[in-house]
Amino acid sequence: MPVGPAGAASIGPLVSATLPDAVTVAVPARAEHLHVLRTVVASVAARHRLSLDAIEDLRIAIDEACAQILRAGGTTITAQMRGVADGIEVLCSSDAKVDGWPPEGFDRGFAAQVLSGLADTVAWETAEDGGPAIRIGKRAVGSTQT
Numbered sequence: 044m045p046v047g048p049a050g051a052a053s054i055g056p057l058v059s060a061t062l063p064d065a066v067t068v069a070v071p072a073r074a075e076h077l078h079v080l081r082t083v084v085a086s087v088a089a090r091h092r093l094s095l096d097a098i099e100d101l102r103i104a105i106d107e108a109c110a111q112i113l114r115a116g117g118t119t120i121t122a123q124m125r126g127v128a129d130g131i132e133v134l135c136s137s138d139a140k141v142d143g144w145p146p147e148g149f150d151r152g153f154a155a156q157v158l159s160g161l162a163d164t165v166a167w168e169t170a171e172d173g174g175p176a177i178r179i180g181k182r183a184v185g186s187t188q189t
Contacts, residue, residue: 065125072117072137077109080122084133087124091131092183101131101181104161108135108177111154114146115139115175130163130183136176144175 068083070076081102088098109120117139124133145167149155158165164180 067123069119069121072120088131091126100161104179107157112137112175115141130181132180134178136170137174139174141175
């Protein structure tokens, strides 16, 4: 890992902004690193006019989504954030290799209820590399629900 001024660690390649208003952050797949994802997501959401309540809901939703993804294993959890016309969209994923994603009966489980209560849109997906992923959308202030 690169070291910055006065020996401070640099996050260098972990954060990228390759597309306009797109940010990608990868952390080790361990619960003690999820605070980094929550913090970056909150910062990006604030730049996209989300209210403080919406930002807090999104932070909790990201935490719950990542907790579900942690159960699948893997070594890295990635959050890809991008602004959309009416707010922000976050794709949380893992490099884990799993069969049967999402887990059987998820749509009736507590985690699904939490996610759908906190986010405007929730979709269970498979990432480009085949790992588990959850896409979460949250609308900005003044956006209308469709």
